Amino acid sequence: MSWVSAETRARFRRNRSLQVGLAMLAALALLIFVAPLFLHADIMAVDFGQALLPPGADHWFGTDDLGRDVFARVVSAAGVDLQIAIVCVFVPFVIGSAVGLISGYVGGITDVVLMRIVDVLWAFPFYVLVIAIVGSLGPSLLNMYMAFTLVAWISFARIVRGEVLLVKRMEYVQAAQVLGYSQTRIILRHVLPNVIAPAIVFMMADVVLTILAVTALGFLGLGIQPPTPEWGVMISEGRNFILDGWWGSLFPGLAIVYVGVTFAFLGDGLDDFLRPKA
Amino acid sequence: MVLLKFTAGRLLQLIPVLFVITLIAFLLLRVLPGDPATLILGSRGTPEDIARLTTQLGLDRPLWQQYLGFLGDMLRGSFGQSIAYRTAVGPLILERLWATLALVGLSTVFAVAMTVPFALMAALHKGGVVDHVIKVFFVMMMSMPAFWLGVLLVLLLSIAFPIFPVSGFGEGVMDRLYHLFLPSFIIALGTAALTIRSLRSSLIDVLKADYIDTALAKGLRSRRVLLAHVLRNSLISTISVLGVHTSWVIGGTVVIESVFAIPGLGYLLLSSISARDYPMVQGLTVTFAVLVVTINLITDIAYAVADPRVKLS
Amino acid sequence: MSGSPPLLQVEGLVTRFGAVTAVDGVSFDIRPGEIFGLVGESGCGKSATCRSLIRLFGGASAEIAGGSVLFEGNDLVRLDNRGMEDIRGNRIAMIFQDPMTALNPTMRIGEQIAEGVRRHRGLKGEPARREVIALLESVGVTSAESRLSAYPHEFSGGMRQRVLIAIALACRPHLLIADEPTTALDVTIQDQILKLILRLSKETGLAVLMVTHDLGVVAQTCDRVAVMYAGRIVERGDTRQIFRRPAHPYTRALLDALPAHTGRGTRLKPLGGEPPDLSAPPQGCRFHPRCAFATEVCRVEQPSLQPIESRHDTACLRAGELGL
Numbered sequence: 001m002s003w004v005s006a007e008t009r010a011r012f013r014r015n016r017s018l019q020v021g022l023a024m025l026a027a028l029a030l031l032i033f034v035a036p037l038f039l040h041a042d043i044m045a046v047d048f049g050q051a052l053l054p055p056g057a058d059h060w061f062g063t064d065d066l067g068r069d070v071f072a073r074v075v076s077a078a079g080v081d082l083q084i085a086i087v088c089v090f091v092p093f094v095i096g097s098a099v100g101l102i103s104g105y106v107g108g109i110t111d112v113v114l115m116r117i118v119d120v121l122w123a124f125p126f127y128v129l130v131i132a133i134v135g136s137l138g139p140s141l142l143n144m145y146m147a148f149t150l151v152a153w154i155s156f157a158r159i160v161r162g163e164v165l166l167v168k169r170m171e172y173v174q175a176a177q178v179l180g181y182s183q184t185r186i187i188l189r190h191v192l193p194n195v196i197a198p199a200i201v202f203m204m205a206d207v208v209l210t211i212l213a214v215t216a217l218g219f220l221g222l223g224i225q226p227p228t229p230e231w232g233v234m235i236s237e238g239r240n241f242i243l244d245g246w247w248g249s250l251f252p253g254l255a256i257v258y259v260g261v262t263f264a265f266l267g268d269g270l271d272d273f274l275r276p277k278a
Numbered sequence: 279m280v281l282l283k284f285t286a287g288r289l290l291q292l293i294p295v296l297f298v299i300t301l302i303a304f305l306l307l308r309v310l311p312g313d314p315a316t317l318i319l320g321s322r323g324t325p326e327d328i329a330r331l332t333t334q335l336g337l338d339r340p341l342w343q344q345y346l347g348f349l350g351d352m353l354r355g356s357f358g359q360s361i362a363y364r365t366a367v368g369p370l371i372l373e374r375l376w377a378t379l380a381l382v383g384l385s386t387v388f389a390v391a392m393t394v395p396f397a398l399m400a401a402l403h404k405g406g407v408v409d410h411v412i413k414v415f416f417v418m419m420m421s422m423p424a425f426w427l428g429v430l431l432v433l434l435l436s437i438a439f440p441i442f443p444v445s446g447f448g449e450g451v452m453d454r455l456y457h458l459f460l461p462s463f464i465i466a467l468g469t470a471a472l473t474i475r476s477l478r479s480s481l482i483d484v485l486k487a488d489y490i491d492t493a494l495a496k497g498l499r500s501r502r503v504l505l506a507h508v509l510r511n512s513l514i515s516t517i518s519v520l521g522v523h524t525s526w527v528i529g530g531t532v533v534i535e536s537v538f539a540i541p542g543l544g545y546l547l548l549s550s551i552s553a554r555d556y557p558m559v560q561g562l563t564v565t566f567a568v569l570v571v572t573i574n575l576i577t578d579i580a581y582a583v584a585d586p587r588v589k590l591s
Numbered sequence: 592m593s594g595s596p597p598l599l600q601v602e603g604l605v606t607r608f609g610a611v612t613a614v615d616g617v618s619f620d621i622r623p624g625e626i627f628g629l630v631g632e633s634g635c636g637k638s639a640t641c642r643s644l645i646r647l648f649g650g651a652s653a654e655i656a657g658g659s660v661l662f663e664g665n666d667l668v669r670l671d672n673r674g675m676e677d678i679r680g681n682r683i684a685m686i687f688q689d690p691m692t693a694l695n696p697t698m699r700i701g702e703q704i705a706e707g708v709r710r711h712r713g714l715k716g717e718p719a720r721r722e723v724i725a726l727l728e729s730v731g732v733t734s735a736e737s738r739l740s741a742y743p744h745e746f747s748g749g750m751r752q753r754v755l756i757a758i759a760l761a762c763r764p765h766l767l768i769a770d771e772p773t774t775a776l777d778v779t780i781q782d783q784i785l786k787l788i789l790r791l792s793k794e795t796g797l798a799v800l801m802v803t804h805d806l807g808v809v810a811q812t813c814d815r816v817a818v819m820y821a822g823r824i825v826e827r828g829d830t831r832q833i834f835r836r837p838a839h840p841y842t843r844a845l846l847d848a849l850p851a852h853t854g855r856g857t858r859l860k861p862l863g864g865e866p867p868d869l870s871a872p873p874q875g876c877r878f879h880p881r882c883a884f885a886t887e888v889c890r891v892e893q894p895s896l897q898p899i900e901s902r903h904d905t906a907c908l909r910a911g912e913l914g915l
Contacts, residue, residue: 120298123567123574125529128547129306132559135551136307208421216533219425220548235426242433249433253426260421486650488692494647495687496707496758497680500672506706507695514697586742587696 011273018269024262028078035075043072043229052245062247065240070247073229074255080230082259084141085210088148093203095149096156097196103157104164104195105187115161118154126151130213131222139222148210155206156199163195170194197274204267208260215256231256284582288575295571303563304348307556308341318361318554335556348560357561362553367561371543375565377447377454378531378542381465384458386524388466393473393516394509400474401481412474420471424530427464428537435460445539461538465530469523476519480512487511514584521577525570597661598623598798599644599766604658604668606636606643608651611870613639615822616658618896621766624796626789628813628830630803630845632866636822637802638688641768644800645679663765681711684759685768689775690751694743700727700754701739707761726757731787749780753787760791767792768800773808785812806849810834815902818842821867821877824896828903838905840882840913876908884909 012018050067053059061070103114133147167173168191176186217223218232226233231252238248315331316323323331332338336347351358357367396416400409435441448457484490485508493507494500532544539545543562550558582588597620606614613636621627629637642648643655644667660667663682667675679685687693695703704723708714714722720739727735730753743751752772759767769788773781789812792799801813809816809830817827818841826839837843844862864881867873876894879885888908896904899911907913 116298120295120302122525123295123299123570124302124563125525125566125570127529127532128563128566131532131547131551132306132563135548136554136556136559212421212423215423216425219423220533220536222551232423232425235423235429239429242429243437246430246433249426249429253423253430256423256426257418257421261417264417264421488649488687488689489695491647491649491685491687492693492703492755492758493695493706495645495679495685496710496761497676497678498706498710499676502706502710506698511695511697585697587744 015269015273017265018273021262021265021267021269024258024265028082028259028262031075032079032082035072043068043076044227052241054245055247061251062245064234064237064248065244070234070251073234074231074251077229077231077234077252078255078259080224080228081211081214081256084144084214084224085207087145088152088210088214089203089206091145091149092152093156093199093206096153097160097199099153100157100160100162100199101164101187101192101195104161105168105191111161114157118157121151121154124151126209127213127216130217131220134217134222139217139225141224144214144217144223148213152206152210155202159199159202160195163198164191167191167194197270200274201267201271204263204270207263211256211259215252281579281583285575285579288578292571292575296568299567299571300349300352300564301345303560303567304345306563307560308344318556320554352564357564358557360550360555360558362550362555362558367558370546370558371561371565374541374543374546377458377540378528378535378544378569380454381458381462381531381535381540381542382524382527384455384462385465385469385527386520388462389469389473389520392466392470393477396470397474397477397481397512398504398509400478401485404482409478416467416471416474419467422467424464424468425533425537427467428461428534431460431464432537447540457538458540461534461540465527465534468530469520469527472523473516473520477512477516480515481508484508484512514581517577517581517584521573521580524573524577528566528569528573595622597621598625598663599800600659600661601640601644602659602661604640604643604660605656606639606653607656608639608648608653612656612872613653613822613869614643615872617819617822617824618658619817619824619827621798621800623765623798624792625815626792626799626801626813628801628803628809628816629819630806630809630816631819633804634866634869635819636869637804637819638770639822640819641685641770641800641802644768645683645685646675647679647685677711680707680759680764681762682764683766683768684762684764685770686752686755686759686772688771690748690755691775693755694751696743699740699742700746704754704758704761707758711762722761723757726761727754729760729791730754730757731783732757748776749783752776752780752784756784756787756791760795760797763795764797766798766800768802770802771804772801774804781808788812806834806845818845821872822869823877823906825878825907826905827896828900832900832903836900836903838899838903838910838913839878839907840884841878842905876906884913 045068047067050059050063051065052067053063055062055070059069059071061074063069064073099114099118103111129151130147133150134143137143137146173186173190176190181190214223215230215232215235218230219236220232221236224230224233226237234252235249238245238250238252242249315328315335315337318331319327336344339347348358355366355368357371359365360367360370363370396412400412403409432445446457448454490503490507493503498506531542532547534540535542535544536548543565547559547562547566549555550562599621601620602618604614604617605612615636617636617640619627619629629640631637639653642653644660644662646655646667655668658668662678665674665678667678670678694700701720701723704726705719708719708722708726712722723739724735727738732738732750732753743754746754756772767788772788773784776784785808788799788801791797799812801808803809813830815828816830816833817824818833818839819825820841826833826837826842833842834846837846841862848862862881867877867880873880874893875891876882876885876889879889882889886909892908894906894908896906897910898904
């Protein structure tokens, strides 16, 4: 790793939160990619003979009312939920950062108009907008991506714009302007690298919020549709037989908490790593 | 008096915001792909049905006429006609408003009640075992889906410890608060996760402040210093965090109301969506936004009251 | 004055902040009504010394590891926390360096003064209010009554320092610890505040421990002075004696840095180098790496305070031969 400076490596070694977060993320990725190779259980096959078995050696998380292995379904759902969360965070991150960058750097009437839009969108509760959009258009993956993108970019725009306003006054940016560098070059080479860290840190928190929202949609029947395994859907289905087996709802929820804690550690760690305090 | 002027000024600033809010709520369901009448009727609709509904909803008129009609309905308080209920939207929303407000209010009270002692404990034992336990517990709370916690607590409480009602809204004020206890508590856990973190870090800052030395040098009892000086000043920055999060909570009520079958705005939103009750969804969207704007206004005022350095102008 | 028993007697005080021994065996005494100066560069342990006296360390984890602080019959080092709270603000008061940050920004001025009055003197309601007004007037705040409900941000720095003095004097303490009371103020205001402290000391018989890095302030106010370097007192005596015949090379260097002070004898080179790292102080005399007169013995042997004339002590191994 000679391309990483000694200082950066030392900073990483001291950063316990980042190490824990990355380790938890790696474990999760390993499970998602490797587990299907070993799990012989078919996540879709209904087998009433195997219904509602409690957790044990054969079925670590038990089976649901249709006899499907809960562990296999929780692992399979991890891929589904994480994929949605990553798309629903990354696209708004790119759009929002671009808007914030332009709004803050260009200023003037562009800034006023863009920020008014952000302010007003801010007034609509996230869940209400997403539910209204997905609910009206009908539950589908594409509609979900669209709803989240439409709503989630404003946080990133606000964060990045605030940083740009600070950086714009810094000497190196002023110097680049005096030297007559092109606007594109100044924005991409001098401003962007210095404003993006807080947005990346927020992206980690946003993954948690988005997973919560995606699973909530699934739970309400407005997101991923059964029989595709999805944590929110599984919790909702588990409710139907909760008096006969608590495991159907418990384990998908624990999986959500695991992801949440992972990204909380990553967020804390990245905050320290990208923005070392003095 | 100054405060009154400040509030009035803020209210005036809100008028254009409210105007744009109605515009967005109006456009939201119209710029999205898909024709409302077709969506409402779904696959059952014949072309004749769709045409009739289009006329009935006024969707054949130009967009600006439709919007003016919507604005007129809002000003009259009717918010348009509900398709599912076949009556004005406004009064129906008003009827359901109180359950949601009570849920948000009670959860905020619980959140504050949890935040102060836990943040104090964490800050005073900074870096110690207590601090870490509180941190880990509330990080988990923050990533815990409210609906999942609701499902599990309902199971636990309905079987093992039948103390709290697990569904519905009850009759009379006390009974209703009793019914709201569990859902409010679940929401509060998520809020507290955030506010404890914020209050803890500002407590740690304030504990180092020079004016705390001045207060201690007066010989005041440590309890008095902690409450009148440390906590009082630390709470200011937490007010903003609480305000922003309450806006989030208002959206979150949709899910929790569904789990606990509380007849609030969120419950109405979900049933209106499955009934394809367009005007109701539109009216509810505006109502939710107005609630958020109001919470933000209250936060601003609370902030100005709490911090005398904020200029009331 | 020399006959009266000391009001405060500090013996061998040692205070540690983790691995750093900020105060290392400091001894001095203050007599009733006296203004005693504690002078030295920043980081020499003078603030830590006075904070040790009332055991307030501003949130830092500090430990008084040795010595005693005798005050009106109590050893403050061994007093329990409640007992210490009864003394703070009541018998010993303290004012801090930066008046801009030393007042609670969300509490009205009147209330900040009244707190102490209520706590130690049991005054409440109207009598407390009248007392607060009288206090504000005594420190030169005009139209005091109308200022009670003001907040600190409405006051200038000088006014805030007056308020802080009023807070300190609220219970007529016998000792005032003033930690760099004028450092953060404009020059013109500095003079006013010093004169105010001097006047109050004369009028009420208040003893003052004046902590400063500014020998000009010492010359203007103090009866006696102790010079601190790297956690220790290196010279101690009457202000006039020390200004006329500084016995320690460090004191001498400080005096030479003073514009108004016309040095006698040969001029020393300006004081170079940095104060030592207190987590690993140098062997022998702590000043020897910066001292123009250091010899082999200074590098090895640790000097202790020795009298060189009546009521004038210094901790320099070569004090006798140098005759500064």
